[in-house]
Amino acid sequence: MSGQERAPYGTWKSDINAETVAQSSKAILDVIVDPIKSTVYHVELRPAEKGRYVIVNTKTNDDVINSPWSARTAVHEYGGASAIVHDDTLYFSNFSDNRLYHKSLKSDSASEPEPVTPENPFHRFANFAVTPTHPHLLVSILEDHTEPGHAAPQDVVNTLCVINTASKTVTHLVSGADFYTSPCFSPNGRKLAWEQWNHPDMPWEGSQIWVADVSVEKDTIVLSNSTVVAGKDYSDRDAEDISVSYPTWASNEKLIFTSDKSGFQNPWVFSVKTKTAGAVFPKPVDEDFGAPAWSLSYKPYALLDQDGSTALFAAMRDGRNILYSVNLASASPKPPIELTGSPFTVVDMVHAVAPQVIVFSGKRADADGGVVLCTLTPAASSGGSVGEPTFEIISKAKEGGTSLSSEYISLPKPKALYSQGSNDPVYAVYYGPKNPRYSGSSIEGEKPPCIVNLHGGPTSATYQTLSWMTQYWTSRGYAWLDVNYGGSSGYGRKYIQRLAGRWGIVDVRDSIAAPRALADAPHSLIDGRRVAVRGGSAGGYTVLAAMSLNFDKTAHDPTAFTTGVSSYGISDFVELAQDTHKFELRYMEKLLGGTSEELYKSRSPVEEAKNIVKPLLILQGKDDKVVPPKQSQAIKQAIKDQTKVKLVEYEGEGHGWRQARTIVDALVEEQRWYEEWLLSPKP
Template identity: 30%
Template sequence: MTPSERPYGTWPSGVSLDALVEGAATRRWPCADGDDLYWVESDPDRAGRGYLRRHRPGEGAPEWVSDLAVRSRVHSFGARPLAARDGRVVVVGDDDQRLYLLRAGRAPEALSPPAPEPRSVRHGAPDLDGHGRVVALRERDTPTGTVDEIVLVDLASRAESTILTGHDFFGAPALSPDGRHVAVVAWDDPSMPWDSTVLVEADLLEGTSRVVLGGPGESVTQPRYGPDGTLYAVTDSSGWWNLHRRDGDAWANAGPSEAEFAPPPWLAGEASYAPRADGSILVSWTRGGLDHVGLLTPTGVLVPLAGPWTCVVGVAASERAAGLIAAGPLFSERVERLDLATRRTGAVVASSAREVDPGDVARPQVLEVETPAGPVHALFYPPTSAAYVGPANEAPPAVLHAHSGPTRRALAQYDLDVQFWTTRGYAYLDVNYGGSTGYGRAYRERLRGHWGVVDVEDCAACLRACAQRGLLDPARVVSIGSSASGVTTLGLARRGVLAAASLRYPVTDLRRLARASARFEAHYLDGLVGTLPGADALYRERSALGFVDELSTPLALFHGTEDEVVPLAQSLALASALEARGVPHCLVVVEGEGHGFRDPATWRREAAVEESFFARVLGLGPFDPTLGVEIRHAEALAPPTPSA
């Protein structure tokens, strides 16, 4: 069938508002034990809470292991909530943050004592040895502050003992196979775990501990013992997060590469590699904005495994099983088994997101844009439809997305939030500005002291490059931001390069964010902007509430009444300033929502308002009056074009 010509931004789409919220299950934390694969799966049908699932060969569909909701709330962002070995499964209960032992036919058995106050003691990242012991990270509130500790629990006696203290933060601990040693990453304020960390190894027999790797200017993450007792860790001492192996007291790069073998350690216990008994290592890595999976041989040769993955959540391997959670251009995250002997894979659980006809799916294109400061990276998704094309003499409108964090990256995967726009005739540009992960330490540190400057400049440079290549219409660029990426989006609005922007719970006051940040991020802005009070002028200069008089871009704002990270007052103040200046805007206040909307009904309404707001600003159609939202000063907008 020959596609019909229709103006960009007005194409009928198979990605409906309902599709954005239906079947939005998430899967994380793969774990292998014997033949079994475990993971945690959350589902809107269960109020978005996570539960343990298990797959066994030959048993068909995976089973739900327990009705106990599992989740670790360590460091506010969380940690791996499960471990499995020799048929034993240990998890963290979401409701009380205690460790539990799960056994077939029995109710969950608490391994740790109840906390003095609800969730005042939080466990995370458990690991098991072969001798009936569990090591875990424990975060504990005390009258004088919150402390991190590493604890050891005996499964038989339920005795819990503290084995490591003395640092502001610990990561996920690892137990050696013989049960004698524990290795764990530690760091202290004001560093973040991607800045400077050390790897501490404790000798449980001698009762001693020592630093074995890391130091100032080096980020170590993901320590793990191999089946033969060899200690591994990922470190960026080479300028890239590469996997290293200990040999005596020395460390060797197991496979030198200009690639990243770990994500930024926001969550304790993520697994990007799994050592195997034959000396090889199942690994995932990021190069050029895409994720890959392969085997790292004992001689340091990296052998890629053929597969459709471009985004890997985690890998797992035991003596008999291997698996991963990954996504690709045509499917959202799913669990797959790996047969490392034949290098064959098969989906254990199908993608949860509603599938779109392959002819309607926009695939990510890797972009590299040269700037005076060096290359900038991005993922570009063209407007895509099997049924429609845009006018030959017209470039499409575009959605610019700057990821939040900001120490994160845009992920190359099938995402209905992207396809929602590309199937309607918008281009979608996802920028990995300087400061993003996946491109080495030097690129990550480009943002140091320059948040709100480098990210804005890099996004603007990508827009210019795409416009020069005819990929988008620079006069019709809209942007979507949330939380921390509000700094970038509002910085672009200040420069006048956006036709409109949509912002969810945006950061508009950096000084207030610095004061209100949770313990894990308490000093994050010291590195991104500067140390207060000395850098007060910088904080004012880069905060939207400090340059609101320079804003004329129409804005749609969404904010929850229960947001404790970025208070609703920030969006109220921004809306008030826009109102006083007659700038078109709308403000949607969502009762009961906090930082990061959780109710699918909220997601649906937000997307509906966003789509209609952008269409109205770009002249593609009228604003939907049934949404119950008013665009203030809409009279300042150009009327919709007759063709819309």
């Protein structure tokens, strides 16, 4: 029956419905390995359970916490690293009360979770490290929202703390910096390493790795000889911006981390004996061996052997991950060895299970991914000739589309697109219309309408992975274009810095240029007269900016897009500077190029809302602390033609959709909007 029907693009009937997409949003949020028992667990988002975060035994597929427990933390608002398992004991942050709980996972135990931190709704915990010699002592991020009155984001205090799970007390360990992440102990427990940074930097802009000596005194941890071993020199105002991340002890004498000193995130090693740090590779590799840590769960590598001589890294190339075996022996630096045969386009949350065995969250472009067990042959992991790794999906990440024919799947086509007169590429991923029932349009010469999708961040990226939401649109005859505009990650620090001081300019220019290039020769893939732009968070801001701001009439045209959909997008930087969360409170200073009210107003879509003449759909969570609801309310009220704007707000949702009913409703609203305004554009 394939290809027997023809119908106008955008009107095709599809078996992929909104419920399919909601079910497929059951995502893997973290992978956890018990280092003593080698048992694998994962944290799973359940939209059908009102967005509950569930910890699952990956092998048995059994939930280890029942409703109403939800292993979610709001540290940095984006969360991540909400749980850890050590010797059959689970520790997790419970979202409803922010307390840390523990629970025995032994087969003969039927215990319920018990709190191990005092009752305090203003304390948030994440990123736990168990003390090797005293496992009842945990080091954790503590984010304190107590003063003043749980209101001002600049008064939130982030520290590293010690949680004594026996006495159920919390004591401060490290303070003074604005942010801390990634505490980790050396195998013998005598050293602690961590990452820290200060405003106005984000961790991928400037950060430091610290190491300190550890002793246990009076049943708590005491640090001495704390010293910075790599990263930005905050004592020097003119110091080079260097991002260092993801510290992991390879042995008692060797700490591994990544640094972008070369312009790309590459592996580095710090020697305890020589007290020096240096690059692992003899020459820098122009690929990022780590992405910006928006989530605390993200981890791009794991050790492959007990002596810490080799690691598996997931690096970024052409918008997807590739796997490398990396020799960590500092005495004989060697280039990385690429491992072949991986079907996974995104690899993260990488953890060691046993020698030559790792586990990670893997995503594919042609099928659903999940929690993946990877076993490497000695040849692949020894630094010699590359052997073939084997992969086994031990838990499916998504359920919604698994019963559908693979003939529905539109595969990604990465493209470097150029605007007229520019030599700077705009990286994008194109998905063409595809549906086994249809062979094309019934309208002669018709090209498909295009949906341009803009990721958040803005220092993030869209990768080449199977998304049933994308397939929802391509199976209906729409073209889909993911745009990794200037400022996106995965293409080196220089590409990220294209947005510095030019947010609302470069991202808008690139987002307009990409579909225009795709509509013109030599591509000629889409109908350039029917192009919608959509995005969430920072992507939502670019949607609003593209439809309102007009810095350059050649590159910036408020009428460039037929319609737009902004989900929890920024409209007013003056207001946002006062009430966004601490993590991104000063992010806009570098992105906009200053702090003046005049500058902030000049880049705020609400100030130029009179230019919004194309139809705009706005979607917003009522509990959003990152981009508060009044941002969406303000832009809606400021638009003159109220017949072409609609605001839909969702109870119980924050920054992004987690509940099935919201996912379904938002998708249905968006489809109705396109059917009204995109398929047959009105003047």
